[in-house]
Structures are given as C-alpha cells and as structure tokens.
Amino acid sequence: MKISESEYRLNFFLSNNYERKLCKSCSTPFWAKDKSREVCSDVPCTDYYFFDLDIKSPPLTVREARNKFLKFFERKGHTIIPPKPVLARWREDLYLTIASIVDFQPFVTSGVVPPPANPLVISQPCIRLEDVDNVGITFGRHLTTFEMAAHHAFNYPDKQVYWKEETVSLAKEFFTEELGIPEEQLNFKESWWEGGGNAGPSFEVTVGGLELATLVFMQYEIKGDQYVPLKLKIVDTGYGVERMAWFTQKTPTAFHAIYGNLVYKFFDKIGSNKVDDELLKTAAILAGRIDPDKPETIVRHREEVAKKMGLKFDFVNEELTRAARVFQVLDHTKTIAMMLADGLVPSNSGEGYLGRLLIRRALRVLKILGSDVKLYELIKEQIDYWREDFPQMLKNKDYILDVVQLEQERFEETMSKATSAISSLVKKSKEITAEDLVKLYDSNGIPPDIVAEEARKINPNVKVEVPHNFYALVAKRHQSAPIKGGKKEKLPQDLIKIIEERAPPSTNKLYYKDQYQRSFQGKVLLSYKNYLVLDQTTFYPEGGGQVGDTGIIRVGDTEYKVVDTQKVKDYVIHILDKEANIPEGTTVYGEIDWQRRYRIMKHHTGTHVILSAARKVLGEHVWQAGAEKTPQKARLDITHYKMPTEEEIKKIEDLANYVINDRRPVRPFNINRIEAEMKYGVSIYAGGVPEGAEVRLIEIKDWDIEGCGGTHLSNTSEIGALKIINVEKLQDGVIRLEYVAGDVVSQYARAQEEKIKEISKSLNTSPSQLEARVKRLLEEEEKKEQLLSGYRRMVLNEIERIARKDVVSDVTLYVIKDIYDDELVKEAMRKLTSSPKTVVLSMTVREANRVVEIGVSKDLKVDKIIEKLRSLGGRGGGKGTYGNVTINVSEENVINAVKSAIAEGL
Numbered sequence: 001m002k003i004s005e006s007e008y009r010l011n012f013f014l015s016n017n018y019e020r021k022l023c024k025s026c027s028t029p030f031w032a033k034d035k036s037r038e039v040c041s042d043v044p045c046t047d048y049y050f051f052d053l054d055i056k057s058p059p060l061t062v063r064e065a066r067n068k069f070l071k072f073f074e075r076k077g078h079t080i081i082p083p084k085p086v087l088a089r090w091r092e093d094l095y096l097t098i099a100s101i102v103d104f105q106p107f108v109t110s111g112v113v114p115p116p117a118n119p120l121v122i123s124q125p126c127i128r129l130e131d132v133d134n135v136g137i138t139f140g141r142h143l144t145t146f147e148m149a150a151h152h153a154f155n156y157p158d159k160q161v162y163w164k165e166e167t168v169s170l171a172k173e174f175f176t177e178e179l180g181i182p183e184e185q186l187n188f189k190e191s192w193w194e195g196g197g198n199a200g201p202s203f204e205v206t207v208g209g210l211e212l213a214t215l216v217f218m219q220y221e222i223k224g225d226q227y228v229p230l231k232l233k234i235v236d237t238g239y240g241v242e243r244m245a246w247f248t249q250k251t252p253t254a255f256h257a258i259y260g261n262l263v264y265k266f267f268d269k270i271g272s273n274k275v276d277d278e279l280l281k282t283a284a285i286l287a288g289r290i291d292p293d294k295p296e297t298i299v300r301h302r303e304e305v306a307k308k309m310g311l312k313f314d315f316v317n318e319e320l321t322r323a324a325r326v327f328q329v330l331d332h333t334k335t336i337a338m339m340l341a342d343g344l345v346p347s348n349s350g351e352g353y354l355g356r357l358l359i360r361r362a363l364r365v366l367k368i369l370g371s372d373v374k375l376y377e378l379i380k381e382q383i384d385y386w387r388e389d390f391p392q393m394l395k396n397k398d399y400i401l402d403v404v405q406l407e408q409e410r411f412e413e414t415m416s417k418a419t420s421a422i423s424s425l426v427k428k429s430k431e432i433t434a435e436d437l438v439k440l441y442d443s444n445g446i447p448p449d450i451v452a453e454e455a456r457k458i459n460p461n462v463k464v465e466v467p468h469n470f471y472a473l474v475a476k477r478h479q480s481a482p483i484k485g486g487k488k489e490k491l492p493q494d495l496i497k498i499i500e501e502r503a504p505p506s507t508n509k510l511y512y513k514d515q516y517q518r519s520f521q522g523k524v525l526l527s528y529k530n531y532l533v534l535d536q537t538t539f540y541p542e543g544g545g546q547v548g549d550t551g552i553i554r555v556g557d558t559e560y561k562v563v564d565t566q567k568v569k570d571y572v573i574h575i576l577d578k579e580a581n582i583p584e585g586t587t588v589y590g591e592i593d594w595q596r597r598y599r600i601m602k603h604h605t606g607t608h609v610i611l612s613a614a615r616k617v618l619g620e621h622v623w624q625a626g627a628e629k630t631p632q633k634a635r636l637d638i639t640h641y642k643m644p645t646e647e648e649i650k651k652i653e654d655l656a657n658y659v660i661n662d663r664r665p666v667r668p669f670n671i672n673r674i675e676a677e678m679k680y681g682v683s684i685y686a687g688g689v690p691e692g693a694e695v696r697l698i699e700i701k702d703w704d705i706e707g708c709g710g711t712h713l714s715n716t717s718e719i720g721a722l723k724i725i726n727v728e729k730l731q732d733g734v735i736r737l738e739y740v741a742g743d744v745v746s747q748y749a750r751a752q753e754e755k756i757k758e759i760s761k762s763l764n765t766s767p768s769q770l771e772a773r774v775k776r777l778l779e780e781e782e783k784k785e786q787l788l789s790g791y792r793r794m795v796l797n798e799i800e801r802i803a804r805k806d807v808v809s810d811v812t813l814y815v816i817k818d819i820y821d822d823e824l825v826k827e828a829m830r831k832l833t834s835s836p837k838t839v840v841l842s843m844t845v846r847e848a849n850r851v852v853e854i855g856v857s858k859d860l861k862v863d864k865i866i867e868k869l870r871s872l873g874g875r876g877g878g879k880g881t882y883g884n885v886t887i888n889v890s891e892e893n894v895i896n897a898v899k900s901a902i903a904e905g906l
Contacts, residue, residue, distance in 0.1 A: 005029075007201040008190045012168050018188070030189040030206075041187040042206040043141070043288025050208025050247055051285065056180025057248045062147070062258055063389055065244040066123045069149040072178050076170060078151050079117030083124045085342035086145070087351055089623075089682045092689050093481050095351040100124040100150035101218075101236045105196060108154065109218070111232045113673050113693045119153040119161050123241060125390070127335055129354060129475035132361065133468060134292040135331045136324035139284040140246060140254020142292070144358065145335040147241035155233040167215050167235050171205055174239075179248065181207055188215075197222050198230070209288055210247055213239040252281040255327045259334075262385050266330050269378060270371040275323040282309055283320055295468050325365050329378065332362040337382045340400040341392040343621040345639040346407055347733025348442075352639070353478045356445070359407045361471055364447045376404040399619045403641050414445045421446060422454045431463040438474055490542075490566050491573060495531050499568050502526065506570040508536035512668070512696075515601065515711045519591040527582040532560075532574040538592055539574055541567035544687060545627035546604055546710040548575075551592040555582055562590070596631045597711070602742040603634035605666060605700075605713045606656070606722050610739060611686065612704035613655040614638055617648055624686040625734045629710070633725070635738045643729055652737075656722045663717040664701045668708075670694045680705050721745045792824045799828050803840075806895075808902040811860070815895060816842045829855035833881065839865070839906075841898060843891060852894055854883040860906040868901040869894065 008029070009020070018031040024038045025045035032041075039045040060068065070080050084103045088094045094102065100122055107113045126148050134142040151170070153161040168188065175181045189204040191214075199220045205213040218234040220227040246257035256263050256277075267274045283305050291297045299317075306316040339355045346356040363375055380401060387394040421444045425432060432455055437448045452464040467473060504525040510517055522534035532553065539562060542548035548565035553574060561577040574590075582588065607627055615622045618640055626637035644652075673695050676684055684697060684707045698708045700716060713719065723745050726738040740748045756767050765773040795802065804815040814832050819825055825842045832840045833855050842853040852869065856862050862883040866876070872894075874887035887894065 003190075003192055003201060008203070010165055010168060012165050012172075013188070016172075023189075028189055028191070030187050031203075032184075032187045034184040037187070040189045040206060041185075041209060042189060042204065042211055043209055044291070046209045047288055048209040048285045050210050051250050051281070053181070053185060053208050055182070055248065057178070059249040060245050061249075061260070062241055062245045065248070066147060066149060066241050066389075068178055069174070069239060069241070069244070070121055070123060072174050073119075073121035073151045073170070078119045078121040081116055081120045081122045083122055085682060086125050086127050086338050087342045087344055089685050090677065090689060091481075095354060095479060095481055096127045096129070097124065098126055098128050100126070100148045100238060101152070101196075101234075104152070107673055107693070109196075109198070109232070109234060111156075115152070115154050116674050116678055118159075119151060119235075121149075121151045123147050123149040125338060127338065129358070129479065130472050131292070132358070132471045132475060134472075136255075136327035137292060137298060138290050139280065139287045139324075139327070140242075140257075141287060143242065143254075144331055145338055149239040149241050149244075150237045151235070152237070153235040155235070157231050161235075163233065163235065164217055167217070167237065168203065171203075171213060171215060171237075175205070175207070175212070179244065193218075193236075194222065199227060200236075207247070210243055211240070212243055212247060213237060252277045253284045253327070255330055256280075259330055259385070262381060263326075263330065265381060266378065267326055269373050269381070270326055270329065270366065270369055271373065272322055272326055272369055272371070275319050279305070279309060279311075279316065279319060280323060283323075292469070322369070325369050328365050329362055329369075332358050332365075333375070333378045334382050334386070336362065336404065337379050337386070337393055337400055338390065340403055340621070341390060341396050343396075343623060343639075345621055345623075345641050345733045346403060347639075347731065349731070349733075350478075350481065352733045354475060356407065357471065357475060357478075359404065360411050360445060360447065363408060363411050364449070368449075374405070375408050376401045379404050396620060399621055406641060411445065415450070418444070418446045418450055419454055422451055423458055425451075426455050426458045426462055430459070430461065434465065434467050434470070434473070437464075437466065437470065438477070441470075441474055490564070490575075491531070491568065495528055495573070496568055498528060499526065499533070499571055499573075504533060504571065505535065507534065507572040509572070510536055510538045511540045511711055515668075515714075518594045518597075519589065521587055521589055524582050524584050524586045524588060527580055527584065529581075530576040530579045532576060532580060532582065532588075533571050534574065534588065534590070537565075537572050537574070537590060539565040539572060539590065540592075540597070540711050541565045541572050543567060544708060544710050545607075546600060546629045547631075549592045549597055551590065554589040554591075555580075555586060562592075599631040599742060599744060600629055601711050601713050602719050603631075603740075603744075604629040604708075604710045605716065606660075606719050606739065606741040607634050607636050608698060608700055608704050608706060608708070608712075609656045609659050609716060609719070609722065610636055610652065610724075610737060611638070611706070612700070613652045613659070614640075614737070616655060617651045618644060625730075627687065632744065633738055633740045635736055637730055637734050637736050639733055640735045641733060644727060644735060649724055649727055653722065653724050659700070659703055660716045660719045660722060663715055664703055666712050666714055666716060667699045667701070668696060668712060669699065670696050676707075718742075723748060788821075792821070792827065795819075795824060796827055796831060799831065803828075803832070806899070808899045809905075811837045811839055811902045811906070813895075813898065813902065814838070814840045815891075816840065817891070818844060820844055825853060829853070829882075833857040839898065839902060841895070843894065849886050849888055850891070850894065852885045852887060854878065854885070854898075856881050856906065862906075864901045864904065864906055865898055868897045872897055 013031045018033050020029055020031055022029055023040035023045055028040050030040040074080050084097060086097050088097045088102055103124060104115060108115045127145050129144055131142040132144050135144055155161050175186060176183050185207050187206045189206055191202045191204050193200055193202040193216045198218050199222055200217045202214055202216040204211050216236040218236050219230055221230050242254060242258050246254040249257040251257045264274060286301055286304055290301045302317050302320055303313055306313045336358055344351055344355040346352050383393045383397050437451055440446050440451055448466040448470045452466055455462045455464050510520055517538045520538045522536045525535055526533040539549040551562045553560045553562055560580055562574050563577050564575040566573045607629060611624055623639045625639050628635050673693060676695050686706050687708050690707060695707045696709055697705055698712055699705045720742040722739055722741045724737055724739045725748060728736050730736040760767045760770050763773050806813045816828060829840045832838055836857050836859050838857040840855045844851050854862055854865050858881060862878045862881060866878050866883045869885045869887055872887060872889055874885040876885035878884060
C-alpha cells in the first residue's frame with residue numbers, strides 16, 4: 001500500500017518544532033527535534049550510543065520499569081489490566097501470546113465485545129520463538145520472552161477516545177518526564193504494520209540506537225489486496241520493558257539489566273568462566289551491525305570488536321561465542337519456566353511441542369558448553385529470581401521442576417538412540433537437506449548439529465548443511481494451531497447449501513430453557529429428504545463432545561425415528577430414519593429418548609466434576625485436550641506429563657464422588673465474554689472457545705466454572721456415582737480417562753461380576769473363594785517353575801550328550817529334537833554357540849509342519865542356511881546369528897541341507 005505522508009504529519013510534530021527527515025543510511029523518514037540528526041537512530045544505521053546519553057532517570061530494574069510505565073498511564077486515565085498467560089488459550093489459532101494486542105483478539109478487536117476498559121494499560125509477558133537462534137548473539141536485541149508494556153485505546157464511530165496526536169504526545173511525555181530522556185534525543189521513525197488481517201501506520205520510537213517503543217494505529221482491514229478502513233480504530237502500542245531497564249542501567253548487555261547477578265550465577269553454575277564486562281559492552285555497542293540472517297556479519301562484528309579492544313580475533317570469537325551460549329541458557333530457562341508455570345505440558349504436538357523444543361535446545365547448549373549442571377537447577381534459580389513478578393512460577397514450582405527433570409531424562413534417552421536413526425538416514429542419501437533435519441527433529445528430537453556430526457562419522461563424504469536459523473524454522477511450523485473442522489461431514493452438501501441460501505429463522509433451543517423437557521411441538525421450517533428443521537426443539541445437536549439426541553417425531557399418525565441430531569450455524573437438523581417431505585408450516589410432535597439423554601447428562605456433568613478433580617490432584621497444568629459423552633460412557637483427554645499412579649486415580653475418583661454426594665448445585669448462565677475472562681480467567685475455555693459476545697458457563701458450586709454448550713443436571717447428586725474404568729496414555733503429554741456414571745455404574749459392575757463368575761467357573765471354585773484359589777495357583781505355579789528350572793539345568797548339563805553331533809568341514813553341528821520348552825531351547829542354543837564355529841538346529845513338529853530354529857556362533861552367519869532351507873520350500877527368515885524356518889520335509893533332508901550350506905562356507 002502506498003502510504004501518504006499525511007498519515008504521519010501530526011500537529012504534535014509541527015507545533016513542537018520537530019522536522020521530518022530522511023535517514024541517510026536506510027532512507028526511512030523520521031521526525032526529530034534535533035536539527036542536526038542525519039540518521040534515524042536505529043540499528044543498523046547507527047551503533048548503540050545510549051550508553052553515553054545523560055538521562056535523569058535512575059537505573060531501573062525490570063520490575064521498576066514495568067511499574068513506572070503502568071503508574072504513569074494510570075495517572076493519565078488508563079485502567080491497569082492484569083496480563084494474560086503466555087499460552088493463548090482464548091485463541092484457537094495461536095499457541096503463544098506474542099503481543100499485548102493478542103489479549104483482545106479476536107472478539108474485542110473485531111468489535112464483538114467491548115474491551116475490559118477504554119483506554120487501558122497492561123504489561124503482558126510475551127513469547128516469540130521466530131528469533132530463537134539469534135538469542136545471545138546480539139547481546140539482548142533478541143529474546144524469546146519479554147514484556148510488552150502497552151496502552152490501548154479503542155475508538156468506535158460513536159466514541160472517540162484518542163488517536164495519533166495523543167498517542168505520540170503520551171510517548172514523548174513518558175520518555176522525557178519518567179525516564180528523563182532529553183526530547184532532542186527522541187526520534188519517531190515512520191513505519192507500517194500488518195498482522196492478523198489488520199494494518200496501519202506506526203512510529204518506532206528510537207533513542208541512542210535502541211528502539212524503545214512502537215506506536216501502531218490499527219485502522220485498516222486487509223481483504224485480498226485491498227485495505228478497507230475499519231470502523232473500530234485501535235491504538236496498539238508496545239513498549240519494551242527490558243529495553244527500558246537496559247537503557248537506564250547501561251549494563252554491558254541487556255541480559256545484565258534483566259537478570260542482574262543471576263548472570264554471574266549462571267556462569268558459575270554452568271562451569272564457565274565469566275566473560276569480561278568491557279568486552280561484552282563493546283560487543284553490545286557494535287551489535288547493531290549483526291544481521292543474524294547473514295552469518296558472515298557475526299564474524300565481521302567480532303573482528304571489529306577485537307580491533308577496537310586491541311585483542312586477538314580468536315580469543316574474542318571464543319569468548320563471545322561462550323557468552324552467547326550462556327545467555328541463551330539464561331533466556332531459555334526463564335521462558336521454559338514461564339511456559340510451564342502457565343500450564344504447558346511438553347509433548348510432540350501443539351504448544352507442548354514448542355515447550356519441548358526450547359527445553360531440548362537449552363539442554364543441547366549446555367552439552368556444547370561441556371556443563372554437567374542439571375537443567376532443573378537453573379530453572380529453580382529462575383523461579384526464585386522471578387517469584388514476586390510471576391507468582392505462578394512459585395505456585396507451580398514442584399510441577400515445573402518435575403517436568404524439566406523428566407524431560408532431561410527423555411532427551412538423554414533420545415540421544416542414546418540417535419546414531420541408529422542417523423545411520424538409517426545416511427544410508428538412504430548422500431545429502432541430508434534442511435527438510436531431512438527438520439523431519440528427524442520432529443520424529444526423533446535429534447538436534448541438527450548432532451545429526452551433522454554423527455553423519456560425517458558414518459560417511460565423511462555425506463553433505464550436511466545446518467541452517468543457521470534451524471530452530472526458528474521448526475518453531476514457525478508449529479506456532480499456529482490448525483483450524484478445527486466442524487461436523488458438517490455428517491450432513492450432505494446439498495442440504496447445507498439449501499439452508500445457507502434460504503436462511504430460515506434460527507431454531508429456538510428449548511433444551512437450554514429447560515434441560516429436563518422431554519417433548520414439544522414445533523413447526524416445520526424446512527423438510528428435505530430425511531432432514532428436518534423446526535422452529536423449536538428439545539433435541540440437542542452433537543457438539544462439544546456430546547453426541548446428538550435421538551427420539552421420535554410424529555406427524556398425525558405417522559411416526560419417524562430421529563436417529564441423530566446435528567447443527568449448521570444456528571439451525572438444528574433432525575436426521576430421520578426415512579424420507580419425510582413434510583409440508584412447511586406443519587405442526588409436529590417431538591419427543592427425545594429421555595433415558596438416553598439422562599445418561600448423557602450424567603456423563604457430561606460428570607466430565608466437569610472429573611476435570612476439576614484431576615486439576616486438584618495432578619496440578620493446574622491439567623487442561624482438557626478432548627472429550628466425548630455418550631449414553632454408555634464418557635472419556636476425558638487431559639494434558640499431563642506422565643501416567644497417573646493408581647493412588648492418584650483413586651484420589652480423583654474419590655474427590656469426584658465426594659462432590660456427587662455433597663449435592664452441589666449445577667447452574668448454567670450466560671455472561672459477557674470479557675466479564676467472564678476478568679472474573680474467572682481463561683480456564684473457562686478448557687472445553688473450547690465459543691463464538692459470540694456472550695459465553696455460556698456451567699458452574700458447579702464451589703468446584704468448577706467452565707464454558708460449555710451441553711446439557712447438564714441441576715445437581716451433582718443426580719450423577720449418582722462415578723467410576724473410572726480405564727486410564728491410558730493416548731500420546732505423549734495426553735492421558736485418557738474413561739468413566740461411567742449413574743445406572744451405567746451398576747451395568748459396569750454387573751459385567752465385572754459376570755467375568756468373575758466365568759473365571760471362577762474355569763478355576764472350579766466359587767466367586768467368594770476366588771482370591772484364595774488364585775493365591776494357591778500362584779504358589780503352585782512358583783513351585784512348578786522352580787522344579788522346571790531344576791530340570792532345565794539338568795538337561796543343559798547333558799545337552800552335548802543328548803544332542804546329535806556332526807562335524808562338517810571345521811564346523812560343529814548340533815541337532816536337538818522334540819524339545820517344546822522354548823526357554824530351554826534358547827538357553828541350550830546360547831550355551832552351545834558360545835563355542836566358535838558352531839551351528840545348532842532345534843526341530844519340533846507343530847500343526848503338521850516342521851519348525852526349525854537355527855543358532856550360530858558369533859563368527860558365523862545364518863544367511864546361507866536360511867537360503868538353503870527356503871530352496872526346499874521353507875518359509876521364514878533370520879539375521880546375524882539366529883533364524884527360524886517352517887518347512888514340510890523330513891528331518892534328514894533338513895540336516896543334509898544345513899550340512900550342504902556349511903560345506904559351501906558360512
């Protein structure tokens with residue numbers, strides 16, 4: 001889009017003697033009061049020179065910079081809003097909170113709901129992984145976690161709050177009055193912002209080479225190649241809290257300003273000598289010359305540092321490389337702690353993948369540094385350092401440390417298997433591409449430098465190129481959530497098209513007005529084949545993991561079975577067992593299968609009870625990853641980093657039944673989305689993120705509040721009872737709980753009783769004596785096993801005498817016949833083949849076929865024997881020192897074939 005200069009020509013600049021200049025380095029327009037300034041005061045057009053600026057502000061810690069910003073804008077009429085988690089769980093298209101505006105997308109920014117305050121101010125912790133490979137290398141310009149302090153104003157057509165003039169004026173006042181920066185040092189660099197389908201002009205506020213803030217004016221919606229003016233115009237600012245701390249402290253690097261003495265503690269714990277502060281400061285001053293997308297600029301930067309310091313390049317290069325790696329660990333450990341504190345569970349998909357990626361990158365960096373410190377020890381230091389700023393870290397400390405320790409063990413296990421996976425890849429190709437590296441990392445978690453190192457050991461000629469931004473490439477593939485599909489596949493496209501074209505009035509959902517209503521009368525709005533749309537219904541359509549209702553619809557004397565209920569937009573579709581073609585306007589009678597619905601309601605309400613119980617027993621990181629509620633049973637998939645113990649499952653079950661027996665009221669209610677978030681937090685979205693200005697919440701008194709569109713009981717006592725019947729690991733980081741409720745518990749118990757009766761009958765005892773009978777059987781089994789072990793030892797002692805023995809060439813052939821004890825055969829083979837140049841055959845007849853097992857000593861190979869037996873019609877195979885063939889020939893033919901193979905040479 002061609003940007004008009006008028007977008008940036010503000011009265012503020014004109015009345016305060018600012019001039020519009022053109023940066024002689026990058027040709028970008030900027031506004032400055034200093035008439036002599038020729039560059040935009042941003043890297044790479046200039047080095048960092050803020051170290052030399054005289055400002056009135058005392059050195060500010062991160063906390064002090066944050067508080068100063070919030071309090072200033074609060075005095076200016078802004079309401080302070082608490083930050084959201086770094087996991088963007090109110091968004092279904094994004095895993096991480098990457099900016100403060102994300103807190104208000106999509107519902108506030110689209111005008112669906114009003115903001116929690118207007119104007120408002122916030123300091124939002126953010127995580128961005130697209131620059132993960134650059135962390136440390138630029139000495140603080142790139143971080144994976146940072147705080148975006150921001151003030152936002154939402155300007156509606158009928159309510160203007162403030163726009164460009166006031167925003168720039170506020171920025172000027174904050175920087176000059178609060179940070180004491182001389183106004184002549186301020187620069188407002190013109191830029192353009194696009195993101196999330198919106199766009200607008202912006203100013204980057206640069207001082208002394210450092211960009212301290214970005215002031216975005218969101219005023220367009222992007223539709224194709226068109227920029228359509230928005231009715232809702234948003235002031236979207238972002239001030240760097242960590243950069244303000246660095247700017248005022250003037251420490252050698254941004255890491256020193258953010259982490260204070262933790263920097264030196266990390267050097268010590270990692271076992272790395274401290275790097276000279278003057279060297280680091282010089283490197284930081286010149287760091288704007290580094291373009292991470294051009295690795296050669298890193299070398300050039302270090303050459304310039306060495307020259308300026310009067311030091312040898314090799315020394316400077318080694319020291320700065322080491323420092324950068326320590327800074328990476330420092331940065332990553334804070335981000336990991338933030339993620340886990342907000343409930344991330346490491347896994348191989350979704351947000352869990354991003355967490356695991358960062359954990360494994362930190363572990364790999366520690367390995368490169370030659371450190372044997374445990375990652376959880378460094379994470380513990382971060383928790384202790386940030387406990388007041390981010391209390392959720394301290395609250396979830398045990399969970400965080402437990403997960404990190406487990407992840408380190410898993411990573412070490414992965415590394416132990418790396419050679420095998422890399423070897424397979426090298427055998428397939430002489431070149432390992434970036435795509436191969438990404439796939440190997442996705443499937444096996446093996447870092448690219450390990451792949452390159454091991455691949456070259458296996459084949460020195462193999463070509464491997466590791467992208468300098470490898471982890472950013474991987475993170476980019478996983479940073480956005482896949483768009484969830486609907487349930488339209490259960491309905492024909494022609495029906496959906498008819499509904500969308502005709503757009504009948506929305507269905508009146510009687511099941512929300514009275515969840516216990518069983519029957520109703522409704523008028524036909526649309527009848528197509530065996531699909532029926534009515535003006536109102538008690539039939540609940542499938543959604544939120546709850547299956548659709550069934551029942552009957554009667555028209556006069558004709559009755560139709562409703563075999564399923566689905567939904568398209570706001571229309572409920574009744575699926576009948578046969579074509580109806582009922583005239584529009586006809587009044588029909590409908591009745592749901594109440595017993596089925598009631599069981600579903602018990603299972604659905606029980607799901608809310610179980611989820612909250614799991615969070616209380618296992619931890620607040622537990623999040624719903626999927627659910628299904630049917631008449632027969634329910635399942636709940638939860639995020640958890642390991643299999644729950646039997647004791648934990650019992651606690652979850654006991655807690656759930658306690659709440660059931662406690663007769664807790666269950667209340668559905670609608671509430672404004674923003675009010676719900678502010679009051680109850682984003683955990684209301686555990687079951688998904690609904691559309692619209694209002695959300696429907698289900699409250700179980702003093703137990704659980706969660707958004708849900710299903711049908712529920714009015715009291716937990718109606719659940720009756722709840723029994724967890726199965727627990728399994730669905731995938732890494734996700735555990736599935738299956739359970740039954742109400743009268744289905746008795747059905748489950750009855751089925752278990754029948755199994756017990758059948759087992760008792762098989763063991764010729766009564767159910768009451770089953771435990772004693774099983775105990776006796778186990779004791780007898782143990783005695784038999786001891787006896788069998790004795791017999792095996794006796795046979796093994798005589799095996800050379802019992803076996804038929806032949807010598808072919810210089811190879812000894814043993815033949816063992818008709819021993820059906822598999823364990824004894826294995827032990828006999830192991831004993832006999834411990835001697836060199838030995839072949840052992842074990843032959844048994846099973847199901848009219850001769851089964852031949854072949855074992856050879858380590859100095860021989862079984863391949864030719866297998867090949868010879870296959871030539872006689874045998875089926876089977878083998879590798880190395882063992883083979884197994886099923887064949888239908890005589891013993892002598894088998895033996896002769898083996899002798900022939902031996903004679904030809906093994």
